[in-house]
Amino acid sequence: MTSNKSKTTPVSDTAGATAEPLGVRIARMWRSFSTRLMLLIAIFVAVPIAVYLQLRAADAQKAELLLDATREQGRVVAESLRPLLDQFSAATARNLGETLTRLVGPQIKIKVLLRPEGGSGPDSYFYVAAAPAVPVEYLKQERDRLIDSGVLAELRESCDTVLPSTARYTNPSGQDELLVSMTPLRSEAGCWVVMTSLSTSDLVGASLADPYWKAPEVRAALGIYILLAVSVMWLFFDGWRALRGFAARARTIRGGQRGSGSFAAETAVPELVSVAREFDALVARLHETADAIRFAAEENAHAFKTPIAVIAHSLEPLKRAVTNDLRAARSAERIEQATTRLLALVQAARRMDEAAAEMIDADAAPMDLADLVRGSCTAYAASLADNGLRVEFSTPESVRVNANPDALETVIENLVENAATFSPPGGCIRVALTARDGMAELMVLDDGPGVPESDLHHIFERYMSSRPASDATPGEAHFGIGLWIVHRNVTAFGGEVTARNREQGGLSVLIRFPTI
Known part of the structure; x- marks a missing residue:
């Protein structure tokens, strides 16, 4: 029915x-920890890349300006040396070195090479002077290294083109230098080349020679950013892990394992302890409610069964007494059916209460x-x-x-x-x-x-x-x-x-x- x-x-x-x-699905997806974690990771990856690209572009512009300034300084030095080079002789060689020392700054290195008239190829170039001053043997070794690196091979036979070549090589002392420019000058003695270079151990040379990500300030910023990202992700994962622990504890309790632990013991985050204690109190109250429902179901069933049993027992002599009275017998039969139905209702109510208690507190x-x-x-x-x-x-x-x-x-x-x-x-x-x-x-x-x-x-x-x-x-x-x-x-x-x-x-x- x-x-x-x-x-x-x-x-x-x-x-x-x-x-x-x-x-609704989009809203739930947006509120999801997984979605926000993916968004957080994307932000942590995209922001430094975007900032780095902008800073690298600015650094490239700055490096280009420094190169232009250094090349211009090399060109000015070369033009300043032109009178000495046009009248170069053994007697003026000393003056050339002194003049170079006065013209160059603390970070720029100038080397003067000569290819005598009639010479050709990189092997025909010879060091004449350098600033800062270095031993003659040093100049010979550096010349050989420049030849091996192919830098001198870039000089044209015409000796009339400034080469803004940027090349990195290792000098005889084992330090890296950045060759910024080579300015050729023609004279009666031959083809002079004024080479301008920077030491990569200096701040200016390092900023021009090394990639931008190797800059100390970039590495320091990256370290701070990584520390910040790890701290935020750690905080995020710690909260997420605590919530997953709550979920695991709730599944255990829902599975009927009473007394298997508490929410407060599950979390290691102090800020969530008060929340966990409220959950524990709620679970305790649910257990108490389930026990109360079971007790009430048992008591109610017992309370109803007693009068129903009395009615059923008292009905038997009435049925025997009204055997000859059809109307009374039919009424007694209806009372018996109603009593049976009432007893079934009591049993059904008890089963429903017990089922409700099982839903709350499944053992x-x-x-x-x-x-x-x-x-x-x-x-x-x-x-x-x-x-x-x-x-x-x-x-x-x-x-x-x-x-x-x-x-x-x-x-x-x-x-x-x-x-x-x-x-x-x-x-x-x-x-x-x-x-x-x-x-x-x-x-x-x-x-x-x-x-x-x-x-x-x-x-x-x-x-x-x-x-x-x-x-x-x-x-x-x-x-x-x-x-x-x-x-x-x-x-x-x-x-x-x-x-x-x-x-x-x-x-x-x-x-x-x-x-x-």
Whole structure:
């Protein structure tokens, strides 16, 4: 029968969850820790790259200005030396060195080379003077290194083109120098070349020779930025880990492992301890509520059963006394049916209260579902044989799940009894337990008429029954809570239950639990 009493309708177990609107999904995705973590990582990666590219472009402009200034200084030095070079002789060689020393700054190095008239190729160049002054042997070695590096090969035979070549080479003392420019000058003695270079050990030379990321200020900024990023990510992950710990603790409590720990002991973040304590207080209050519901269900059932038993016992002499009075006998029969129905209502109310308590405080532990199915089906096979029904079952040797044996025994009883109610004489109830892909699957099949498609999505709701009123035996009560209790007990331990009509007739109910 279908009751018109108010009830709470859960999400259909066969139709699936209703698709959320796109705006709701986007909003949830935006609020997700994973989305914000990805955004945070993208910001931490993109910001320094964007800033670095801008600073590198500015540094390149600065380096270009320094190079131009240094080249210009080399050109000015070369023009200043032109009178001495045009009149160069052994007597003026000393004056050339002194003049170079006065003209160059502390960071710029000037070297003067001569290719005598008629000479060709890089081997024909000879060092004449240098500033700062260095030994003659040093100049010879440096000349050889310049020849090996191919720098002198860039000088043209015409000796009339300034070469703003930027080349890096290692001088005889083992230090790197940056060759900035080579300014050729023509005289009667031959082709003079004034070479301008910077030491990379100096600040200016290093800024021109090394990539921008090697600059000390860039490395210092990068170190500070990495420290800041690690601190922020550490804070983020610490909070995320604490929330995941809360979720794991909640799953443990929902699985029925009472006393397995507390939220406060789970978190290492001091700011979340007060939140964790509130969760612990809430869990304690839920346990107390579940215990109170169980106690009230037991007390109420006992309180109602006593007067009902008195009524039923007192009715027997009345039935014998009114045997000859048809009207009185009919009234006594109605009283007996009402008493039977009232007792069934008390039992149903107790079962509903116990199911509600299980939803709040499921007492779960590792158990062998295969052993429970075999025991229950063996007992029902014997009891239903008198009604002309067969019970066939198949199970693996062992299937371990985390649940409450009493609650799952009630699930099996309700499913088998429901199948027996709808099965015709000579029908067969098939129970099959399998384990695959980390899930235990319990399927119960019957040979009954099935469920109307309009009711199929509601059979796990409270007070829902698709049994026609004409099928009810007088005095027998069906309140439509059996499958509702199945649904409650299964979902209380993390399982799921679905139902569908079989093509060859009958109903198929599938229960799935995670295995351990």
